Amino acid sequence: MSAHEVTADVLVIGGGAAGVAAARAAHEAGATVAVVADGGGATSLGSGVVWGAARDPFAAWAAGDLWRVGGRYVTVAGWLLEGAAGALRSLLDVGALPLGGTPGVLDLATHPSWSARLVAQTLGARVVTAPDDAPTGQSFREVAVTLDPEGAAEAFARSLAPRCEGLSGLLLPPVLGLSRLDVAARMGAVLGIPVGEAAGSPGDPPGLRAMRALRRWLPEGVAVLNDRATVKPGRLPGLVFRSGRLVKTRSVVLATGGLVGGGLVFEETLREAAAGAPVWTRDRRRVLSRAGAARGADPVEWFDEHTGRARGAGLRVDPSGRVLDGDGETPLGEWLYAAGEVCNGRGGDGVADALADGARAGRSAAQAIGRRG
Amino acid sequence: MTTDLAHRRPDCDVLIIGGGVNGTGLARDLSLRGLRVILLERNDLAFGASGNSSGMIHGGPRYLTTHPSVTRSSCVDSGYIQTIAPHMIFRTPFVMPIYGHGPVARVRFDAFDAFFSLYDEYQPLKRGKPHTRLTPAETLTLVPGLRSDDLYGSVTFDEWGIYGNRLCVANAIDAVEHGCRLYVHTSVERIVVEEGRATGVTARDRIDGRAYEFSARAVVNCTGAWSPITAATAGVSEHVKVRPGKGVHLILDRPITDIGVMADAVDGRQIFIEPWGNTALIGTTDDDTYADLDDLPVTTDEVRYLVEGIEQVLPRVRDARIIGVTVGARPSLYAWGKMEDALSREHEVVDHAAHGAQGLFSLIGGKLASYRMFAQEAADLIAPKLGNHAPCTTHSAPLPGGDRPADIDLLAARFELSRFAVERLVTRHGSRAETILADSGRRGRMVVCSHEPVLACEVRWAAKHEYARTLLDVARRTNLAMGACGGNDCALAGAVIAGEELGWSPGEVRAQAAELLRSRQRSRLPAIGDKQARAEAMTMAALRTLGRAALP
Numbered sequence: 001m002s003a004h005e006v007t008a009d010v011l012v013i014g015g016g017a018a019g020v021a022a023a024r025a026a027h028e029a030g031a032t033v034a035v036v037a038d039g040g041g042a043t044s045l046g047s048g049v050v051w052g053a054a055r056d057p058f059a060a061w062a063a064g065d066l067w068r069v070g071g072r073y074v075t076v077a078g079w080l081l082e083g084a085a086g087a088l089r090s091l092l093d094v095g096a097l098p099l100g101g102t103p104g105v106l107d108l109a110t111h112p113s114w115s116a117r118l119v120a121q122t123l124g125a126r127v128v129t130a131p132d133d134a135p136t137g138q139s140f141r142e143v144a145v146t147l148d149p150e151g152a153a154e155a156f157a158r159s160l161a162p163r164c165e166g167l168s169g170l171l172l173p174p175v176l177g178l179s180r181l182d183v184a185a186r187m188g189a190v191l192g193i194p195v196g197e198a199a200g201s202p203g204d205p206p207g208l209r210a211m212r213a214l215r216r217w218l219p220e221g222v223a224v225l226n227d228r229a230t231v232k233p234g235r236l237p238g239l240v241f242r243s244g245r246l247v248k249t250r251s252v253v254l255a256t257g258g259l260v261g262g263g264l265v266f267e268e269t270l271r272e273a274a275a276g277a278p279v280w281t282r283d284r285r286r287v288l289s290r291a292g293a294a295r296g297a298d299p300v301e302w303f304d305e306h307t308g309r310a311r312g313a314g315l316r317v318d319p320s321g322r323v324l325d326g327d328g329e330t331p332l333g334e335w336l337y338a339a340g341e342v343c344n345g346r347g348g349d350g351v352a353d354a355l356a357d358g359a360r361a362g363r364s365a366a367q368a369i370g371r372r373g
Numbered sequence: 374m375t376t377d378l379a380h381r382r383p384d385c386d387v388l389i390i391g392g393g394v395n396g397t398g399l400a401r402d403l404s405l406r407g408l409r410v411i412l413l414e415r416n417d418l419a420f421g422a423s424g425n426s427s428g429m430i431h432g433g434p435r436y437l438t439t440h441p442s443v444t445r446s447s448c449v450d451s452g453y454i455q456t457i458a459p460h461m462i463f464r465t466p467f468v469m470p471i472y473g474h475g476p477v478a479r480v481r482f483d484a485f486d487a488f489f490s491l492y493d494e495y496q497p498l499k500r501g502k503p504h505t506r507l508t509p510a511e512t513l514t515l516v517p518g519l520r521s522d523d524l525y526g527s528v529t530f531d532e533w534g535i536y537g538n539r540l541c542v543a544n545a546i547d548a549v550e551h552g553c554r555l556y557v558h559t560s561v562e563r564i565v566v567e568e569g570r571a572t573g574v575t576a577r578d579r580i581d582g583r584a585y586e587f588s589a590r591a592v593v594n595c596t597g598a599w600s601p602i603t604a605a606t607a608g609v610s611e612h613v614k615v616r617p618g619k620g621v622h623l624i625l626d627r628p629i630t631d632i633g634v635m636a637d638a639v640d641g642r643q644i645f646i647e648p649w650g651n652t653a654l655i656g657t658t659d660d661d662t663y664a665d666l667d668d669l670p671v672t673t674d675e676v677r678y679l680v681e682g683i684e685q686v687l688p689r690v691r692d693a694r695i696i697g698v699t700v701g702a703r704p705s706l707y708a709w710g711k712m713e714d715a716l717s718r719e720h721e722v723v724d725h726a727a728h729g730a731q732g733l734f735s736l737i738g739g740k741l742a743s744y745r746m747f748a749q750e751a752a753d754l755i756a757p758k759l760g761n762h763a764p765c766t767t768h769s770a771p772l773p774g775g776d777r778p779a780d781i782d783l784l785a786a787r788f789e790l791s792r793f794a795v796e797r798l799v800t801r802h803g804s805r806a807e808t809i810l811a812d813s814g815r816r817g818r819m820v821v822c823s824h825e826p827v828l829a830c831e832v833r834w835a836a837k838h839e840y841a842r843t844l845l846d847v848a849r850r851t852n853l854a855m856g857a858c859g860g861n862d863c864a865l866a867g868a869v870i871a872g873e874e875l876g877w878s879p880g881e882v883r884a885q886a887a888e889l890l891r892s893r894q895r896s897r898l899p900a901i902g903d904k905q906a907r908a909e910a911m912t913m914a915a916l917r918t919l920g921r922a923a924l925p
Contacts, residue, residue, distance in 0.1 A: 109815070109816055112816070112829045112869060112870055113868075117873065118869060118872065119879065201865060202861065202915050260914060262907075266906030
């Protein structure tokens with residue numbers, strides 16, 4: 001086998017929440033797995049919060065595991081989990097803070113969307129003035145970068161310690177680590193109280209960190225290829241990639257994301273990028289486009305011009321996650337599955353759903369191989 | 374309903390309804406004359422046509438052959454506006470390319486040449502430069518990327534641009550500084566007419582629901598396209614006839630040309646693209662509209678009409694991304710049956726004394742470029758009736774910030790800011806930029822919106838001193854979220870700062886940020902294309918985050 005040739009029972013295209021969950025589930029079901037990833041999408045540009053994680057048993061399975069990665073702090077490996085530590089009540093998971101105490105909110109000079117005064121007012125918390133030598137930066141990322149290196153978070157925490165006496169916890173803007181997952185834990189260990197952070201906006205450290213935590217969650221032995229694939233339904237087991245690499249596989253999970261991730265692209269109409277699979281309107285009544293038969297769709301098909309809300313659109317899958325053809329009944333290929341944003345086109349924060357869909361599709365893909373022999 | 378408005382000491386001399394350029398201009402004029410004025414605006418200052426125009430203080434060359442008096446008055450007033458608000462106007466030369474060959478093209482070229490020679494007569498009134506004739510080579514040097522095949526030559530002419538929003542705000546603030554009381558988001562429910570006299574209004578705050586009753590010695594309806602609706606509350610709507618013409622502009626993510634370029638639309642109308650700060654503006658459509666004036670729709674057809682017209686002369690317009698669509702309804706004077714374009718933008722002050730409502734006036738028509746003169750005409754009519762014979766001073770008294778030039782380099786050095794950020798601040802605030810910067814700490818000088826750019830202290834200033842009550846109001850005053858990111862980077866930050874000033878709860882802060890994002894997104898939807906789709910998905914993600922992280 002050449003370096004450019006990979007063999008895997010299940011090939012997952014996409015390395016976001018849906019893709020990682022699919023890879024993990026397929027691996028747990030006994031299949032060999034490879035993941036193809038090509039840049040960040042909605043998961044890395046999300047808020048770093050898994051909303052509604054407890055709603056779906058699959059998501060609870062996925063989320064529960066993530067929760068254990070980092071310990072007991074509000075921000076755990078970049079994720080805030082609704083339900084895991086009480087009701088999510090605010091910008092931050094105040095439910096995870098010890099009851100009865102007074103938390104502090106750090107008045108750090110950073111992106112103007114951070115107002116310690118405003119947050120403290122809501123939480124009944126105390127504003128903690130930052131020391132003069134506290135890290136500053138126009139963006140949360142700049143601050144996060146300064147806290148990443150070995151010892152930096154600890155030193156910062158030590159300078160904060162005199163100001164945190166009597167507090168039950170300390171809340172920061174979303175700056176607790178960009179490339180590292182343990183900044184909250186390191187600061188908490190020095191201060192002896194939980195350290196948490198606000199949820200981020202798209203592009204802020206929590207989302208980027210969440211992506212990192214997810215990748216770390218991939219099982220040993222799952223190959224990750226930085227590449228981009230084009231899938232031709234009915235042409236397995238070999239897929240050729242942009243790099244010229246050949247992947248021999250028996251099943252494919254499209255976890256390519258929606259508009260943000262690039263799984264769906266908008267050119268005259270909304271189109272699925274990797275396989276040209278039929279894209280349905282959100283109500284699943286009409287096909288917007290399919291390979292070789294793109295029907296020009298006015299944007300109003302996709303956006304509600306009046307409310308400005310997205311109607312959404314995406315692939316249609318059966319209960320096991322198999323992609324359906326334009327008739328809405330027949331699978332497009334026995335071996336083609338899809339999960340995550342590419343199925344609903346909502347764009348954004350549906351991480352819990354993506355984890356659940358991904359796990360389901362990955363498991364189905366692995367089990368179907370067993371049945372097919 | 375009876376009120377005692379007629380029997381008590383009036384709350385003001387003149388009550389003005391409408392915070393567009395006519396209303397704010399008149400409020401300023403009357404306040405400077407020493408009259409006590411109340412100004413009520415149903416939405417926000419510059420919400421309608423004034424804030425959604427092409428922002429040109431042009432001399433009205435399109436009226437040159439049909440209504441030369443409009444051209445003349447526009448040019449004279451343009452000169453005055455340059456005197457009183459030099460900081461917010463900028464020179465915008467235009468080139469009109471002429472295509473074709475042989476005698477046909479030559480006749481066309483000569484006709485435009487002659488036309489602009491005529492316009493040159495008026496140019497000195499507004500410090501404009503005379504027109505020039507350019508060869509194809511000269512034209513292409515001036516506007517690289519212009520379609521060159523078949524180019525016969527071009528004619529240039531000189532105009533001035535202005536920020537319509539800021540013009541209204543400056544007039545309103547100057548009025549307030551001379552005693553005017555300003556209420557935004559306050560809608561007049563009824564003009565009270567008792568015994569043949571307009572004695573005041575009843576109004577309601579559209580944000581907190583508070584009811585008001587104001588008595589006045591005179592009431593002036595300056596509500597532009599809304600004028601007939603306002604007049605109807607006094608029963609005089611049949612004497613207030615406007616023909617609302619919908620005008621759509623597109624905002625591009627970058628200037629793409631240093632010079633304005635004229636083009637023919639598919640129906641032969643003249644449209645244009647002009648550099649506009651960090652962006653470019655394409656305009657304008659002109660269609661009768663009967664839609665809800667508070668919420669005018671824009672269709673994908675209107676966007677295509679404009680883009681396809683400009684594409685004929687400047688193909689690279691396709692490479693730019695449309696980051697916003699603005700729409701306003703021109704309050705053109707009504708004339709039956711004419712084509713929209715042939716309607717005059719001339720203005721008229723209607724005295725409703727003859728219609729059974731003494732002391733009630735309506736300002737109809739008008740245009741941004743001659744707002745000052747219109748306000749003066751109205752004030753000259755109204756003030757003497759109230760026993761005030763003070764002269765008009767609005768042509769010489771500077772608007773706020775227009776009293777002296779600001780030293781951009783000095784401010785940039787003193788406050789450790791980029792020259793660019795200071796320059797944009799000065800464009801909006803003139804000499805007051807220094808006060809705004811000096812009032813703020815280091816954090817106040819952080820950039821909130823890097824595309825415009827907008828500083829934290831400017832957002833705070835708008836909330837504190839410029840009567841902004843929502844984040845959209847702040848955006849109208851500062852250009853927040855008008856840049857390439859469409860608010861994704863700055864909506865929340867802007868809301869936090871405005872919220873600190875206006876006492877918003879964190880939940881309200883998020884709601885205001887979401888409203889701004891939603892409003893900007895809505896304005897882009899008719900122009901959605903492959904370049905914008907991914908960004909729209911990002912905005913939706915941001916909106917969902919804001920919505921779900923709502924605080925108690």
